[in-house]
Amino acid sequence: DTEVTQTPKHLVMGMTNKKSLKCEQHMGHRAMYWYKQKAKKPPELMFVYSYEKLSINESVPSRFSPECPNSSLLNLHLHALQPEDSALYLCASSPSPIRTYEQYFGPGTRLTVT
Amino acid sequence: QQQVKQSPQSLIVQKGGISIINCAYENTAFDYFPWYQQFPGKGPALLIAIRPDVSEKKEGRFTISFNKSAKQFSLHIMDSQPGDSATYFCAAQATGNQFYFGTGTSLTVIP
Numbered sequence: 001d002t003e004v005t006q007t008p009k010h011l012v013m014g015m016t017n018k019k020s021l022k023c024e025q026h027m028g029h030r031a032m033y034w035y036k037q038k039a040k041k042p043p044e045l046m047f048v049y050s051y052e053k054l055s056i057n058e059s060v061p062s063r064f065s066p067e068c069p070n071s072s073l074l075n076l077h078l079h080a081l082q083p084e085d086s087a088l089y090l091c092a093s094s095p096s097p098i099r100t101y102e103q104y105f106g107p108g109t110r111l112t113v114t
Numbered sequence: 115q116q117q118v119k120q121s122p123q124s125l126i127v128q129k130g131g132i133s134i135i136n137c138a139y140e141n142t143a144f145d146y147f148p149w150y151q152q153f154p155g156k157g158p159a160l161l162i163a164i165r166p167d168v169s170e171k172k173e174g175r176f177t178i179s180f181n182k183s184a185k186q187f188s189l190h191i192m193d194s195q196p197g198d199s200a201t202y203f204c205a206a207q208a209t210g211n212q213f214y215f216g217t218g219t220s221l222t223v224i225p
Binding site: 040043055056099 | 146147148155156158160163192193201203205207209211213214216217218220
C-alpha cells in the first residue's frame with residue numbers, strides 16, 4: 001500500500017470555526033509533512049514530524065496546530081483562519097526524515113475560508 | 115531567495131515531441147535532485163530523482179540530465195503525450211532535511 005489518504009477532500013469554514021484535517025499512511029514511514037499550496041505555486045512546507053516528534057515548524061501562524069497521535073496519523077487543527085489561508089493542504093510521508101525526496105503525497109484537502 | 119530556479123514557467127509541445135524543463139541551483143550541499151509531476155486536483159508524485167555523482171538517469175520516457183559544474187539539471191520527456199500534461203516541479207534536498215521546490219512548469223501537450 002503506497003497511499004497517503006487525506007480527509008476531507010473539501011472543506012469550507014468560517015473565520016470563527018474550528019476544524020481538523022486528517023492524514024493517514026500505512027507504509028511504515030517515519031517522517032510526515034504538512035504543506036500548503038496556492039494555485040500555480042509549489043507546495044510550501046509547514047511542519048515536519050520525525051519519528052512522531054515535531055522537528056520543523058516553518059514559522060507558521062499559531063492558528064494552525066499540528067498533531068501526530070501515532071506513526072501512521074497526522075492531524076492539522078485549524079482555528080480562527082483568515083481568507084488568505086484558503087489553499088490546497090497536502091500531507092506527505094517519507095521513509096525517514098533524511099529521505100524527504102522520496103515523499104509520497106496525499107491528494108490534498110481543498111480548504112476555503114469564508 | 116529562490117533556492118532552485120526553474121524554467122520555463124509554461125511549455126506547449128506537440129504530441130510526439132520532446133519536452134525540456136530546466137532547473138538551476140547554487141547550494142553545493144544539495145545531494146538529491148528529484149522531479150515531481152502534479153495533475154490538477156492531485157498531490158505531486160515523485161517521477162525520478164538523481165544524485166550529483168550521476169550525469170544522466172532514465173526511466174521510460176523520462177530522463178534527468180545533470181551538469182554538476184554548471185549547477186544545472188533538466189528533465190526531458192521523450193515522445194510527449196497528452197497524458198503528460200501536468201505541472202512539473204524540480205526540487206533539491208540537502209542533508210539535514212533542507213528541501214526546496216522549484217517554481218513549477220505547466221506542460222501542455224497538444225494532440
